[in-house]
Amino acid sequence: MTILVYEEGELRKAKIQDLLEIVKSLLLLIPMGKVTSYKELALMLNVSPRLIGRLMAMNDDAPIIPCHRVVKSNGHIGGYSMKNGVEIKKKLLKFEGVKFRNDNHISHDSMISLKEFYE
DNA sequence: CATCGAACCAACC
């Protein structure tokens, strides 16, 4: 099932820019000190995790739109597109209170599922 | 645990 968008009285398939807007709004739901994963967002939008990574890279409004709060599903930090990106990302997350284990993995209790925001 | 290959899908050349 693909995501549909309603625009100008017409229902159409979501384009990449639409998906970008959708993930951005989802990102705003992630509280400080918590992270989610590419996989989680991918399942939610029914796209591939790599596409989520691509969308993150397209986010011009970092770090206001907190794309840095998206990490790999196994707890590795994942990427960040700026120069020295990963270091910046780690600093941001630490500043926000995300706990890192001694091996640079993010502890499991810092991850949330966005499904919590349904109901 | 680290690494590998495959599936992934739009952007970019």
Add this chain to the structure above:
DNA sequence: GGTTGGTTCGATG
């Protein structure tokens, strides 16, 4: 059309 990512999964050592 081929390559390349802000990835994942299963298999393998």
